[in-house]
Every structure is written in structure tokens, then in C-alpha cells.
Amino acid sequence: MEKAILVNLAVNAKQKLEAEESMDELAGLARAAGAAVAEKVFQVRPSISPKFFIGEGKVEEIKRIANEIDAGLVIFDHVLRPTQLRSLEKTLDVKVIDRTQLILDIFALRARSNEGKLQVELAQLSYLLPRLSGKGTALSRLGGGIGTRGPGEQKLEVDRRRIQNRIARIKREIKNVQKRRAGQRQSRKKSLIPLVALVGYTSAGKSTLFNQLAQERTFTSPQLFATLDPLVRRAYFPDGLYYFLSDTVGFIKKLPVELVTSFKATLEEVTGADTILQVIDLSAPGAEGHVEAVGRILEEIGATDIPRLMVYNKIDLLPDGDELLKRNGQPGSDSFYVSAATGAGVAALKEHLRSLLFRQLQLFYMRIPKDRTDVLASIPNWSIVLKRRENGDFQEMQIMADPQLMLPWAPYIERGERPW
Ligand SMILES: Nc1nc2c(ncn2[C@@H]2O[C@H](COP(=O)(O)OP(=O)(O)OP(=O)(O)O)[C@@H](O)[C@H]2O)c(=O)[nH]1
Ligand SMILES: [Mg+2]
Structure with missing residues (x-):
């Protein structure tokens, strides 16, 4: 396991709480990528240093800590400029990556389908391209491990021209896959069977709920971004009536722009849905912020006109969980309280879905x-x-x-x- 030091910069003390939440999330991401989080370093500084992003004194402090605990990786909870990354690496003499690289790395680890891998490679190359700026040497530092997975170093060392060609080719391949997917969506539409899409922040419990609703085993995991490729299954009611249920990639705050665009294929599944189930981990400290972040992305992909149910999950972890259960099924309410793990509240959700989807049938x-x-x-x-x-x-x-x-x-x- 690579030992990592996490670094966050807040511009004023008021942002401290936000910074701590963000760092907790970064720690989760780092662990998902296979790192051991050894230390968290915070700095409050009114301005960003053009050279090191953080202050020079802080860089020295990190260098000292890295030496002491023998950490080989420093992860910034921000998006750094290429020049900042280079100066930091030169001074610290360890690998330095930013939040975007870390997320891209996890996606590279998790992508399973051919399409998923293409999407990740596209995102990585798009991230890389503006950072090449004629300096091929910037890439030779990538000695393997976290922040370097995906296309592979040899491939990364090709010049800008070849990267651009590769990007063009991947885009064409993705277009083909999307056409096929659109065809499948089209035939689903024709068949009158409604499509329900699960969306939510990463680790909210989408796949666990998917299994409850579709009675199907798919990969659930405490890891972040366990699900990357869209998965569509039939979900049956006892009498044989069914709908299509789609599990999707988890959202995250500050999702790299490279990923927002390239994972549109996954999210397109959502824009074709008749109903959206937004899954929220009610036990998570930043749950409210998660709801907002997901709402914003739904807006961006044009999915706000689709009827949406809010599914508050993991009530088994809350002291007032049983109280919350009683709120299920109130007329006119679009909120449901469930535990996808124990199944509590899921029956009420199913009942509502049935009347919502098949009301006129x-x-x-x-x-x-x-x-x-x-x-x-x-x-x-x-x-x-x-x-x-x-x-x-x-x-x-x-x-x-x-x-x-x-x-x-x-x-x-x-x-x-x-x-x-
Ligand atoms: N206690 C409890 N844990 C749950 C519940 N639902 C899911 N989990 C756990 O939360 C973790 C994440 O669940 P997943 O279903 O993989 O979450 P996801 O939203 O699909 O996550 P990504 O695919 O990574 O975006 C797993 O460890 C689950 O076992 C619940 O109702 N209660
Ligand atoms: Mg999942």
C-alpha cells in the first residue's frame, strides 16, 4: 500500500468545516484507489500561491512529514496547475497528484466493460492533453501506482499528435456504442415498459437497492465508485408485471470536467428514464450537499422534467429509523425512507412505484x-x-x-x- 499525505487549502477559517468534509471524502477516494492515508494537512491561506498552490512553509512541513513517515504520495484536494504539480514534485521529491487524477485513477481501476474503459481512457487523455505543453518530461515521473493507471505510461509518452488521434478514435468508438445503446433504448420505449433509473452520490446504496428491487446480485461494495457501467435489468412485481431498472455510476462533488462529459453515456440512460429514484445516504455527514450536487448534475444533463422520488437510505444506521419508516406512503409525498441493506421500507417504495408506473394500466x-x-x-x-x-x-x-x-x-x- 502506498502511504499518502492529503492536503487541503481553505481561503478562510469559515471554510474549515467544509474543508474537513471534503478531506474525509478525499480520504475515502484515496483508500478506494488503494492508498493508506497516513496524514491530513490543512492550511488556511487567503490566496493561492502560483508556484506551490499552498505556502512555501507548508511545503517544507509536508516534506518533513513525508520523510518521517516514509510517504511516497501527496494528494491535493484540489485541481492543480501543471506547473504547480511540477514544482511540488521537485521540492517534495515524492509523487504528487490532484483530486482529478485520483478520481480518474479509481475509474480506471473499476471500469469493466469495453465502453467503460474507453470512457476512462478518453477522460484521462483529455486531462493529459492540456498538461503536455511540449514538455514530454513531465510524464516520465509517472513511475506506476496511484495516479498512473489506465492508458499506461508508454501510451502516455506518445506525443500530442498521437494523443489527439487516439482521442478522435475513442470518440468514434464511443459514438458507435452510444448508437447501439440508443437503439436498445428505442426498442424499450416502443415496448411500453417503463424505465426507472437509480441515481445518487457514490456509496449512497444504489446497487444495494437495485438488488432489492430487481432481486438480482450485482456488485455492491463499501468502495467508492463500485459501479461504473450502466446496468439495466427487469424488476418484477409478484404478478409478473415488470419495469426496466437501471443502476448508474455514482456522482461526486467536484467531478472532474473530463468525466462529466465522457460519462454522459452512462447518464444518458437517466435522461431516457420515466422515473428517477434519487438514493441518498441519510447517515452520511454531508448528505445535504450530496443531494444538491446530484440535483445540479441532473439539471446539467436535462433530467429535471422527469418525475423523481427521493429515497433516503441507510435508516438502519439512524436512531430514529423506525420513526422515519412511518412517513412512507403518505399521499402526495415523493420521499421514502428505506434500508436497502435490511429491506425495511422497500415494500412501500415498490407499492408506490407500481401505482406510479402503471397507473393507467x-x-x-x-x-x-x-x-x-x-x-x-x-x-x-x-x-x-x-x-x-x-x-x-x-x-x-x-x-x-x-x-x-x-x-x-x-x-x-x-x-x-x-x-x-
Ligand atoms: N447500513 C447500511 N449499509 C448500506 C445500506 N445500503 C447500502 N449499504 C452499504 O453501503 C455501501 C455502498 O453501497 P452500494 O450499493 O455499493 O452503493 P452505490 O451507491 O452503488 O455506490 P457506487 O456504485 O460506488 O456509486 C456498501 O457497503 C453497502 O453494503 C443500508 O441501507 N444500510
Ligand atoms: Mg453501485
Whole structure:
């Protein structure tokens, strides 16, 4: 494990609390990247030093600490200029990375699908390009480990021209993947089955809730950014009615701009959703700030018109958790309190989702002569087929459909309930 020293600069004492929260988050990120956080260094300074970002005295202090505890990595809780990074490394004589590099590094570790890897590489190259500024030597410092994963050093050492070519090629490849994804979205739209997207701050519990709703095992982990690639599954109600549920990448404050743009593919899934479930870790110290950060990103990707439910998670960690449960299901409320881990409150959320998504749909029993292939073929275009079976010369179906659309099909509707 690489021993890391974290550094934060606040411009005035009032920002101290914010700085501490931000550093806690940075520590989580550093651990997610595989570092051992050995020391946190704070400085309050009214202005940013052009040379070292922090004051020169502080640099000396960090150098002393690094020597004492044998730390090989210093992580700044900010975005540093290339010249600042270089001066710091020269003076400190250890690897120095900024918040952006750290996040990019975690994404590089976690990306699993081909598309995810492309997105990460694109983000890394976009970060790198303006920092090349003709100085190839700036890259040779990358000796491996945290802050250097992804495209790999050899690839990083190619010149600007080749990086630009590579960026262009990745963008084309991503476009193809996005086209395919758009096609899949299109066919989902046609099929009337609603799409629900889980969004939220990293580690809010999206994947855990996804598993509860879709009854499916996906990767949940205390690590940050466990989920990077969009995942869509069917989530069933006991009677066979279902919707598509999508798990997405976690958001984070100060998300590198390189990532905001390149992870749009993941977030596009969200803009196509019929309903958004915003998952909030109610036990997290900065929960309010997280809600705001996610809200801002939803605004940026144009998803604010989509109906949204607020799902306050991890109530099992709160002393008043049982009290909060009682608030579920109040008429007109878009807030739900759950524990995705224990399942508490999830039933109320499911019930609400069902009425929200399928409000205008009713259950019909259909009996259609097998030779009416035109009717049989059209049914899935305007209804959700729950079950079908053969019965002599007939196909029998249970469907969910909007009653207003049923008039032309009245001759094929079976009256009375005949559950099977
Ligand atoms: N105590 C408690 N822990 C929970 C709950 N829901 C999730 N967790 C834990 O919180 C951590 C993060 O959960 P995930 O479901 O991976 O979170 P996520 O939002 O998908 O995170 P990313 O994919 O990394 O953005 C895991 O260790 C979960 O076990 C809950 O209701 N209560
Ligand atoms: Mg996840």
C-alpha cells in the first residue's frame, strides 16, 4: 500500500468545516484507489500561491512529514496547475497528484466493460492533453501506482499528435456504442415498459437497492465508485408485471470536467428514464450537499422534467429509523425512507412505484384465434404481455393495457376473472 499525505487549502477559517468534509471524502477516494492515508494537512491561506498552490512553509512541513513517515504520495484536494504539480514534485521529491487524477485513477481501476474503459481512457487523455505543453518530461515521473493507471505510461509518452488521434478514435468508438445503446433504448420505449433509473452520490446504496428491487446480485461494495457501467435489468412485481431498472455510476462533488462529459453515456440512460429514484445516504455527514450536487448534475444533463422520488437510505444506521419508516406512503409525498441493506421500507417504495408506473394500466384476459396473426402480432405494441398459453385453436393472454386503447379489441376480451 502506498502511504499518502492529503492536503487541503481553505481561503478562510469559515471554510474549515467544509474543508474537513471534503478531506474525509478525499480520504475515502484515496483508500478506494488503494492508498493508506497516513496524514491530513490543512492550511488556511487567503490566496493561492502560483508556484506551490499552498505556502512555501507548508511545503517544507509536508516534506518533513513525508520523510518521517516514509510517504511516497501527496494528494491535493484540489485541481492543480501543471506547473504547480511540477514544482511540488521537485521540492517534495515524492509523487504528487490532484483530486482529478485520483478520481480518474479509481475509474480506471473499476471500469469493466469495453465502453467503460474507453470512457476512462478518453477522460484521462483529455486531462493529459492540456498538461503536455511540449514538455514530454513531465510524464516520465509517472513511475506506476496511484495516479498512473489506465492508458499506461508508454501510451502516455506518445506525443500530442498521437494523443489527439487516439482521442478522435475513442470518440468514434464511443459514438458507435452510444448508437447501439440508443437503439436498445428505442426498442424499450416502443415496448411500453417503463424505465426507472437509480441515481445518487457514490456509496449512497444504489446497487444495494437495485438488488432489492430487481432481486438480482450485482456488485455492491463499501468502495467508492463500485459501479461504473450502466446496468439495466427487469424488476418484477409478484404478478409478473415488470419495469426496466437501471443502476448508474455514482456522482461526486467536484467531478472532474473530463468525466462529466465522457460519462454522459452512462447518464444518458437517466435522461431516457420515466422515473428517477434519487438514493441518498441519510447517515452520511454531508448528505445535504450530496443531494444538491446530484440535483445540479441532473439539471446539467436535462433530467429535471422527469418525475423523481427521493429515497433516503441507510435508516438502519439512524436512531430514529423506525420513526422515519412511518412517513412512507403518505399521499402526495415523493420521499421514502428505506434500508436497502435490511429491506425495511422497500415494500412501500415498490407499492408506490407500481401505482406510479402503471397507473393507467389494467389487467385484461384475452382469447384470440390463432389464425388472427395480425391481432397477435400487434398486442405487444400497445400492452405488456404478462402470460400467454395455447388453448386449442386459441392463444390466451394476460395483458396490462390502457383501457382507452382496448375498444378495437373488445371481441377478444374475456369477461370475468379467470386466473391461471
Ligand atoms: N447500513 C447500511 N449499509 C448500506 C445500506 N445500503 C447500502 N449499504 C452499504 O453501503 C455501501 C455502498 O453501497 P452500494 O450499493 O455499493 O452503493 P452505490 O451507491 O452503488 O455506490 P457506487 O456504485 O460506488 O456509486 C456498501 O457497503 C453497502 O453494503 C443500508 O441501507 N444500510
Ligand atoms: Mg453501485
